[in-house]
Ligand SMILES: [Ca+2]
Ligand SMILES: [Ca+2]
Ligand SMILES: [Ca+2]
């Protein structure tokens with residue numbers, strides 16, 4: 383294990399002198415429930431559509447919040463925002479990709495969860511930098527569009543250049559003071575901000591910058607993996623090695639340092655691709671405590687490179703890897719690799735997406751892994767999702783459960799290239815203490831003549847696993863959007 387420490391603290395000048403501070407409103411609402419934007423005690427769901435058009439701008443992007451209730455989520459309790467919506471900072475623009483990533487946490491400490499949305503293609507005035515983050519404040523009416531915009535600290539000079547700022551974002555308490563912070567990836571930088579001062583943009587930020595040229599950061603996730611009372615950041619991405627571009631895989635853990643900057647620890651890669659010479663790309667990440675020992679564990683999905691990629695997904699089977707948390711570090715004592723039930727089949731792409739949450743309510747977090755390339759009843763590219771159960775001995779393939787659109791009780795029809803499982807999320811949307819899964823199928827066709835309209839499904843958790851009782855699905859039309867081929871709801875978080 384290689385360890386480096388970089389004290390790369392960067393004080394960012396505030397935009398102007400004479401800053402007036404706005405105090406966060408006090409509220410009586412107070413919910414300890416995560417993802418609860420309206421403070422009613424039930425978590426809410428955000429589904430994003432970065433390829434949605436807005437007022438004639440293609441790929442401008444939108445986010446849709448669906449409010450949870452004892453009956454779960456439904457489109458008639460939802461709101462959709464673009465950068466042209468009332469109150470939302472900025473303007474919708476072509477290829478801004480608003481909603482390419484999103485994360486949530488109570489950033490202004492008023493008791494209501496707030497939403498952070500990345501728009502990595504957003505243009506920034508007087509700079510060659512691109513990309514913004516938008517914070518939308520939660521409140522008793524949920525998300526209203528009221529918010530602030532954050533640009534890259536580099537977006538202050540017309541000569542600066544930083545692309546894809548906000549391509550990934552997380553919210554977590556990195557310094558352990560009880561107030562969460564924002565961290566984000568750009569094309570070649572990891573930015574970790576200090577706490578917000580009320581409802582103003584954060585002014586201090588730590589930058590890990592040593593990615594130029596040889597590492598392409600791809601995923602960002604966060605949890606307290608060491609039990610230190612503060613969350614760490616995990617970045618994965620392709621790394622150039624032995625003459626190949628991206629042939630190796632970089633996985634690193636970053637810990638906030640009170641003396642400034644971020645401390646970095648590199649982790650070994652879990653496995654190789656079919657050629658045996660390259661490492662399997664990490665295509666998805668999520669975190670939770672799958673063995674119930676109090677330390678968060680890192681779950682990653684891997685789809686090895688394949689010689690025969692035709693279309694959206696390769697012919698790789700894919701696999702899921704777990705690095706267990708401990709006081710000595712992530713994966714220091716135990717790691718495990720899991721295939722799909724039955725060993726996995728070529729083309730499944732299991733692990734193309736992963737989510738972690740306690741589906742069964744037994745105190746052990748479970749994993750849902752998307753397998754969007756899976757063949758169902760002879761139809762390729764239909765897609766499926768697999769529930770892998772947590773236990774005292776860790777994540778297990780025992781009693782794994784597979785669901786797809788041909789499962790009795792699941793709405794819809796299993797068709798070629800639906801890619802059911804292209805994204806997954808686990809959140810308790812009906813407040814019964816068990817996480818409910820949202821599954822995206824970005825290739826679902828809804829309108830005549832289109833092929834990528836996209837749709838989402840919600841299946842509830844139960845003591846026995848995922849149940850089709852109360853299963854629901856919704857598409858763009860159900861929330862009042864009409865554009866075809868926009869892959870509605872295809873982004874379910876980071
Ligand atoms: Ca709620
Ligand atoms: Ca808040
Ligand atoms: Ca654990």
Ligand SMILES: [Ca+2]
Pocket residue numbers: 809810811812813814815816817818842843
């Ligand atoms: Ca539930």
